[in-house]
Amino acid sequence: MKQEPKAVPLPETTPVKPGTVRKNSIGMELVWVPPGDFMMGSTEAEVRAALLDCRRHRSYSCGDQWGANETPRRKITFAEGFWIGRFEVTQGEWQSVMGDNPSYFRDCGARCPVESISWEDVRSFLTRLNAQDKQFEYQLPSEAEWEYAARAGTTTTFAFGNELDPAKANFQGTQDLDFSTTPWKTLPVVGKTVAVGSFAPNAWGLCDMHGNVWEWVRDIYNPGYAGLPTDGKPNLTAGDPAYRVVRGGAWDIEVALYARSAHRVRWKSGFRMNNTGFRLVASAR
Numbered sequence: 119m120k121q122e123p124k125a126v127p128l129p130e131t132t133p134v135k136p137g138t139v140r141k142n143s144i145g146m147e148l149v150w151v152p153p154g155d156f157m158m159g160s161t162e163a164e165v166r167a168a169l170l171d172c173r174r175h176r177s178y179s180c181g182d183q184w185g186a187n188e189t190p191r192r193k194i195t196f197a198e199g200f201w202i203g204r205f206e207v208t209q210g211e212w213q214s215v216m217g218d219n220p221s222y223f224r225d226c227g228a229r230c231p232v233e234s235i236s237w238e239d240v241r242s243f244l245t246r247l248n249a250q251d252k253q254f255e256y257q258l259p260s261e262a263e264w265e266y267a268a269r270a271g272t273t274t275t276f277a278f279g280n281e282l283d284p285a286k287a288n289f290q291g292t293q294d295l296d297f298s299t300t301p302w303k304t305l306p307v308v309g310k311t312v313a314v315g316s317f318a319p320n321a322w323g324l325c326d327m328h329g330n331v332w333e334w335v336r337d338i339y340n341p342g343y344a345g346l347p348t349d350g351k352p353n354l355t356a357g358d359p360a361y362r363v364v365r366g367g368a369w370d371i372e373v374a375l376y377a378r379s380a381h382r383v384r385w386k387s388g389f390r391m392n393n394t395g396f397r398l399v400a401s402a403r
Contacts, residue, residue, distance in 0.1 A: 135150065136150060136151065136152040136199075136322055137149060137150065137321075137322045137323040138150040139204060139323060140201070142251055142253065142254060142400070143250070143251045143252075143253065144211055144214050144215065144247075144251070145211070146203060146207070146211055146398075147203070147204040147205060148201040148202065148203060148204060148254075148400055149201065149202055149203075149204045149267075149322060149323045149324055150199060150200075150201055151196075151199050151200055151201070151202055151263075151266065151267050151322060152199045153196045153197055153198050153199045154195075154196055154266075155193055155194060155195040155196065156193070156194055156265075156266050156269060156271075157191055157192070157193055157194075157273070158191065158192060158193075158194045158261075158262055158265055158266070158343070158380075159188045159189055159190065159191040159192065159343055159380055160185060160188040160189060160191055160380045161189075161191050162189065164185075164188075164275075164380070165184075165185035165186060165188060165189060168184070168185050168275075168375050168378065169184050169185055171373075171375055172184060172373055172375055185381075186341075186342070187341050187342055187382055188343075188380045188381070188382060189342060189343065190342070190343055190344060191343075192343055192348060193348065194262045194266065194348055194349070194350055195348065195349060195350070196262075196263075196266065196349075196350045197349070200263060200399050200400070200401060201254070201399060201400040201401070202259060202263065202267050202324065202397065202398070202399045202400075203397035203398045203399075204315075204319075204323060204324055204325060205231075205314035205315055205325050205326065205397065206231035206232075206314050206326055206330060206331055206333060206395045206396065206397050207231065207232055207243075207395060207396055207397055207398065208228060208229055208230065208231060208232060208314055209221050209224065209226070209227070209228050209229075209230055209231070209232045210228030210229065211232070212232040212235075212243065213228070215243055215246050215247050215250070216242070216243060216246065219232070220232070220233075220234045220235055220239070220390075221233050221234055221392070222234050222392035223310050223311045223392060226310060226311050226312070226313070227313060229313040229314060229315075230311045230312065230313050230314065231311055231314055231326070231330060231331045231395040232395055233311060233331050233391070233392050233393065233394055233395045234390050234391060234392050234394070235390060235394065235395065235396070236387060236388050236389055236390045237258075237334050237362045237385075237387035237388070237389075238387055238388055239390070240258060240334055240396050244256055244257065244258070244398075252403065253402070253403060254400040254401060254402060254403060255400065255401050255402075255403055256398045256399070256400050257336060257398065257399055257400075257401075258334055258335055258336040258396060258398065258399070259335050259336065259397070259398070259399045260335060260336050260337060260347075260350060260351055260352035260353075260399075261335050261336075261337045261352065261353070261363055261365070261382065262347070262350040262351070262352075263335075263350055263399055264333065264335050264365050264366075265365070265379055265380065266350070267322065267324055267327070268320070268324070268327040268328070268365070268366065268379045269320075269379045270320040270321040270322040270324065271321055271322070272320075272321070272379075274379075275375075275378050275379065275380075276328055276377070276378060276379060277320035277321065277327060277328065277379060278318075278320070278328075281374075282328055282329075282374040282377060283374070284307070286317055286318065286328070287317055287326070287328040287329030287330070287367070287374075287377060288308055288311070288312050288316065288317065288326070288329045288330045288369050289328075289329040289367055289368070289369060289370075289371045289374060289376075289377055290307060290309070290369065290370045290371055290372050291307065291372065291373075291374065308369060309369070309370075310369060311330055311331060311369050311392075312330060312369070314326055314330070317329075326366075327366055327379075328366060328367055328377040328378075328379075329366070329367050329368065329369065329371070329377050330366075330368065330369055330395075331366075331368050331369065331393055331394055331395035332364040332365065332366060332367065332368045332383070332385075332393055332394045332395070333364060333365050333366045333394075333395060333396050333397055334362060334363075334364055334394065334395075334396040335352070335362070335363045335364070335365055336352040336354075336362075337352045337353045337354070337362065337363045338352075338353050338354060338355070338356065338357040338358070338359050338361065338362060338363075339357050339358070339361040339362060339363050339382075339384035340353055340356040340357035341357070341384075359387075360386055360387060361384040361385065361386055361387070362384070362385065362386075362387045363382050363383065363384060363385075364382075364383050364384075364385050364394060365381070365382060365383075366381075367381070368393035368394070369393060370393050
């Protein structure tokens with residue numbers, strides 16, 4: 119059984135070893151993601167395959183344009199590495215900064231992801247956290263940062279391969295799913311959020327990049343990648359700023375493909391739901 123990395127206090131200098139784990143002033147665990155490049159998005163063939171698989175599971179939202187917003191696939195280069203939350207921000211962490219807990223699933227506990235928060239609510243959290251933590255400056259990840267960290271060097275549909283079953287992530291699924299690795303009906307449907315880190319991490323030590331809660335990112339939603347930044351920075355100009363991007367799928371998705379590394383969805387920045395949370399990126403001050 120693989121031993122989890124031990125978290126230690128943040129040093130004054132940034133280590134460069136991928137997967138290094140540190141803690142900030144409120145106990146939030148951060149993972150170091152190395153510089154490098156990757157191919158972001160999906161090829162036309164991958165979009166077609168995802169659409170066919172979506173229809174095979176009889177999802178209500180498998181239209182002809184499904185997945186087209188993941189194109190054109192293009193190379194993203196990160197000249198520098200960055201820190202990103204090892205876990206989704208928890209209810210306990212939100213409580214320590216904001217003094218309240220807006221989560222619908224409060225009975226899940228302090229180690230469960232905070233949810234029922236809007237993109238605008240996250241901005242308020244960031245203002246307070248940045249005011250009290252003097253070591254780092256925090257922000258939502260860009261779409262490119264999120265996908266780069268989620269893939270962790272992989273090119274498969276998910277960080278764990280081309281299939282995702284309920285033994286690997288928290289998602290709803292449907293009764294007719296036919297996983298080749300684990301029969302669907304032998305696994306329970308949780309039907310709510312679970313504590314962060316309940317499933318195995320990816321190769322860089324990040325947990326719950328697939329499922330549990332959708333994660334807000336910084337970008338304005340644009341219905342395609344043409345003309346958007348290729349240096350890992352967020353899109354802050356193209357598209358309607360009232361709509362932001364969420365990533366990663368959630369506990370209530372009926373088709374695992376919604377949790378793919380490349381999948382992206384637009385929601386209004388004021389949207390609040392019990393399937394929506396976030397994680398942070400950090401840079402040294």
